[in-house]
Amino acid sequence: MTSSRIAVAAAFVVNGALYGSWAARVPALADQAGAGTGGLGLALLGPSVAMILTASPAAKACARWGARPVLALCLPAACLLLPLLGLAGSVWTLGLALALLGGLMGAVDVSMNIGAVAVVRQLDRPLMPVFHAGFSFGGLGGSLGAAVAAALAVEPAVQFGVIGVLGLTAVLATVRAVPGERPAAEERPSGGYRQVMSRGRLWLLAGIAVCAAVAEGACAEWSALFLVDARGFGEAGAAAAYSVFAVAIAVTRLTGERAQRRFGPYRLLVGSGALAASGVFLAAVVPSGFAAYTGFALAGIGLAFCFPLAMDLAGAAGREPGGTGGERELGFVTTVAYAGLLGGPPVIGGVATLTGLPGAMALAGVVAVLIVPAALGARRLRPPVVLPADPVRS
Known part of the structure; x- marks a missing residue:
């Protein structure tokens, strides 16, 4: 029988593989759809906006029915939609397919993180960074598969079809073991999102998630161009630098349980x-x-732990006496993080235009620095109890 830990880890891996597969084939998708720079930019805006729009409703659905049915609906749907993305023949169909996929993946992000919080509580182990390592390794696997497909001139629709079938098979084999069935009526969280939005600690946790996502996105999306234009690297050397960054995140997250037990999340x-x-x-x-x-x-x-710990602490902030809860809080932090991430690339790009790429990368460093005061502020506002995943009161 599949354990709940393996089931949630599988969801993270599949979600990462779906993202890595299509993101790495954007040039081929743009050529297939006849999309210029402007049209492609608008098409790529769709999934980000859709993720913002679906995060909060997904959290509400998880609070009402549990994380399992939401994940069981949205992740298979994303696997089935991925091959259709590969058939997009115009900017409009590409943008529509990306928006639909982004909306589904936003709901998957929320529900799989809520499922991960449930596993953390069941096992009393700080496993959130380890689950996010699954997403990182899934993304690496998906991007490597995309690189091989591109080298062999395999059409995106064929590659996406293979990934979709593999992902769907893995999900159907494990999703029943995902925790988060419908909570009992007396255990469902009371109050609305207005109450959640009034809590300063959650805004600080959302700020940590935003800073981590923006800094990570800057390193992932701008590092290669920075090294080619500002440091004189060849394309292969610049790509290797991104690989170093991505592998460092994935491997470091595997050590998350030991690190969190030793130092505490703050x-x-x-x-x-x-x-x-x-x-x-x-x-x-x-x-x-x-x-x-x-x-x-x-x-x-450094960035490996920041986003997972923000999610972990957000879920813990809403824990109910019966051991459930946290869906609204996690959904709120995720929504704010997505909204902040949406504005990150244009700001980085604007600074690059005004000061050059070294200035833009330095701005990413400033964003990362802001994690420190936000974490100190969240620590100061934490409730006077020891969290299950925070054995060291630091």
């Missing part, structure tokens, strides 16, 4: 934010290849 967030900022600044300021690779590796190690 110390870990403060140290991680400082390390991430130091790495980004090193890559942005010191003009050498060794500094670039070292900086992006340090940035990956």
